[in-house]
Amino acid sequence: MTEPSISANPPFFILGCVRSGTTMLRNILRKHPNLASPEETHFFRWSEPFRGPVYTHVATSNVTLKRHRQIDGISEEEFGELLALSTSRADLCRRYMSLYMSRAKPGAARWFDKSPQNAYGAAMIASEFPGARFLHIVRNPINVVASLRIGKVMKVADLVGACSYWNEAEANLAVLKRAFPSRVLELSYEAFTANPSAGIQEVLQFLGEPFDAKFFADVVTEEVRHDKSGVLSEEEMSTVRTLCRTGRVRHGYGDPTDEADQAAIKQAAQRQKRSAQAKAARTAAAKTAKKDRKKPGPGAQEPASD
Known part of the structure; x- marks a missing residue:
């Protein structure tokens, strides 16, 4: 099998909680002639060491991933060969994407991956x-949890379990955002579906890709809401709001009339202020250190004058 071709355009990754619009976003961006993306790969999802027995077993035996490879046009024999040749998750990812692009969209110049659960390996992706760059699309947790309860794609009946999907993705990607603020674009599912043209242009500008309205002429989006559908009772929705409060507030889903949310909003503002102050202090210290390095040391000879 040939070595993977390395594109000059760096890849990007769509991450977030499941049922938050990641598939919608991927399918829209697939319409761009420069961009190609397979089905979900989950290469960075599991914490087991790459090519260790557990990782290898899951990667080769998981029914969902085998179905994804079938859709991508990559046989199990070919995937096994890719895995055997790869020395890291990133290496496997590049090899897989190269083979996929050569068959599915040879004219594309840049690949991207949409695997929401890769949020668990976000730090490793950023390193490797x-x-x-990263696109993190966020949806109101009430609607995410209700969608998981409905189970159209995947079913999570346990309320705490469903909240954990949202909380853990949000927490992992909040850390990624703090560590690499210029590499992460946070998108609101609600804002994107309300004005997809503006959302697409924002994404492409962030990625450095050209926008042409004709690529997306047939895009139609609609916000899907479940908060008034009766899927969750009022008590259950209250539990979701409580369990997901920190992330809700951070992403603008806080209720200013709710005392607990008000307190959380205030705490978030204080944290943001302290973070900005700490950043300013670090910047000032770095500038001072740079000036000090330029100063001549003790006993240094003054430059001769004319």
Whole structure:
């Protein structure tokens, strides 16, 4: 099998909680002639060491991933060969994407991956792909949890379990955002579906890709809401709001009339202020250190004058 071709354009990754619009976003961006994305890969999802027995078993035996490879046009024999040749998750990812692009969209110049649960390996992705960028799409947790309860794609009946999907993705990606603020674009599912043209242009500008309205002429989006559908009772929705409060507030879903949310909003503002102050202090210290390095040391000879 040939070595993977390395594109000059760094890849990007769509991450977030399941049922938050990641598939919608991927399918829209697939319409761009420069961009190609397979089905979900989950290469960075599991914490088991790459090519260890557990990782290898899951990667080769998981029914969902085998179905994804079938859709991508990559046989199990080919995937096994890719895995055997790869020395890291990133290496496997590049090899897989190269083979997929050569068959599915040879004219594309840049690949991207949409695997929401890769949020668990976001730090490793950022490390192994230093130039990569990240799109984090966020949806109101009430509607995410209700969608998981409905189970159209995947079913999670346990309320705490469903909240954990949202909380853990949000927490992992909040850390990624703090660590690499210029590499992460946070998108609101509600805002994107309300004005997809503006959302697409924002994404492409962030990625450095050209926008042409004709690529997306047939895009139609609609916000899907479940908060008034009766899927969750009022008590259950209250529990979701409580369990997801920190992330809700951070992403603008806080209720200013709710005392607990008000307190959380205030705390978030204080944290943001302290973070800004700490950043300013670090910047000032770095400037001072740079000036000090330029100063001549003790006993240094003054430059001769004319």
